[in-house]
Amino acid sequence: MNHTLLRTMTQLLIAPIMVFALYVQFHGDFGPGGGFQAGVIFAAAVILYGIVFGIRAAKKAIPDGILRAMAAFGVLLYGGVGVATMLLGGRYLEYGVLAHDPVHGQHYGIILVELGVGIAVASVMILIFYAFASRGEPDDR
Amino acid sequence: MMLTIIDLTLLFFLVVIAIAVVRIKDLFAATMLLGIYSLLSASIFVTLDAVDVAFTEASVGAGISTILALSTLSLTARIEKGHPGPTWIPILVCAVTGLTLIYATFDMPWFGDPDAPIHQHVAPHYLEASAEEIDIPNVVTSVLASYRGFDTFGETVVVFTALVAVLLLLGGRKGEDNESNQNKDEGGAS
Known part of the structure; x- marks a missing residue:
């Protein structure tokens, strides 16, 4: 696609998204x-970039390999919080033991777990888009 | 009263769009209509005060699903092929299933009934104790990430598993599949 308007608007939109x-x-x-x-x-921002500027440009900005590692890291971060609470003497995903004050522990746990979900979901969505979009391009990898 | 009018309008448009999606042969238009369908569903969730669900429906249903459907379209055909055979069998199956489902709703508690089983089990505890035990304003987040943290972990793993499945099916090395020489227009989903 070589539409100047689309390209300019996309460039303006991606950062706010x-x-x-x-x-x-x-x-x-x-x-x-x-x-x-x-x-x-977050994935939508990258996908928008991929649609307007081409899948190759998107992969250059955020490569496949990093995303695969991030997808696994997100899930592991979630599971790791559970393991950490077990090591600290609580039950699996019992965030209360993460800090002296159980309520603060809940806050830490929720923020970390949500971060894990966010990283995993963003990476997975971008990778699935890459997988679909790359099929149309013969000499892509 | 105002909410009833809005609800009825939204539900009416949902039915109209559903029929249009079934009738239309152009799959590109059908995909876009499905995106609008999701957006209308999100609006209905907003009128039900389920903003978190509405948010998810708008971003996943109207956003990502539409993009993935369009990506698939760019790899396959754009116009739906006609169905061979009689159409009354699918109509019969749909009608019977729909009537059974409607019949089943008669056994359900009334909409908004405070005595419904869902409001008697753990929900009162979540609503009353969340402020003290977890102390974040959004109870949805405290239920999702803390009280039901195990379920959410399961959901995250499901998303990850979907990725593994897609990569196994579509992400293979290019040399192995023979479809690479069918030249589609550039940019895949563009």
């Missing part, structure tokens, strides 16, 4: 939103 994703991610405790929605919105 990503910031909005971060807002949804870290404001999920206070308003609607959370890891799932934030991850999808």
Whole structure:
């Protein structure tokens, strides 16, 4: 695609979309939103870039390998919080033991877990888009 | 009263779009209509005060699903092929299933009934104790990430598993599949 208007608008939009994703991610405790929605919105920014500037440019900006590692890291972060609470003497995903004050522990646990969800969902959505979009391009890898 | 009018309008449009999606042969238009369907569903969730669900429906249903459907379309055909055979069998199956489902709703508690089983089990504890035990304003997040943290972990693993499945099916090395020489227009989903 070589539409100047689309390219310019996309360039203008991508940064706000990503910031909005971060807002949804870290404001999920206070308003609607959370890891799932934030991850999808972040992925949407990258997918928009991929649609307008081509899948190859998107892969150059955020390569496959990093995303695969991030997808696994997100799930492991979630599971790791559970293991950490077990090591600290609690039950699996019992966030209360993460800090002296159980309520603070809950806050830490929720933020970490939501971050794990956000990273995993964003990486997975981008990778699935890459997988679909790359099929149309013969000499892509 | 106002909410009833809004609800009825939204539900009416949902039915109209559903029929249009079934009738239309152009799959590109059908995909876009499904995106609008999701957005309308999200609006209905907002009128039900389920903003978190509405958010998810708008971003996943209207956003990602539409993009993935369009990506699939760019790899396959754009116009739906006609169905061979009689159409009354599928109509009969749909009608019977729909009537059974409607019949089943008569056994369900009334909409918004405070005595419904869902409001008697753990939900009162979540609503009353969340402020003290977890102390974040959004109870949805405290239920999702803390009280029901195990379920959410399961959901995250499901998303990850979906990725593994897609990569196994579509992400193979290019040399192995023979479809690479069918030249589609550039940019895959563009």
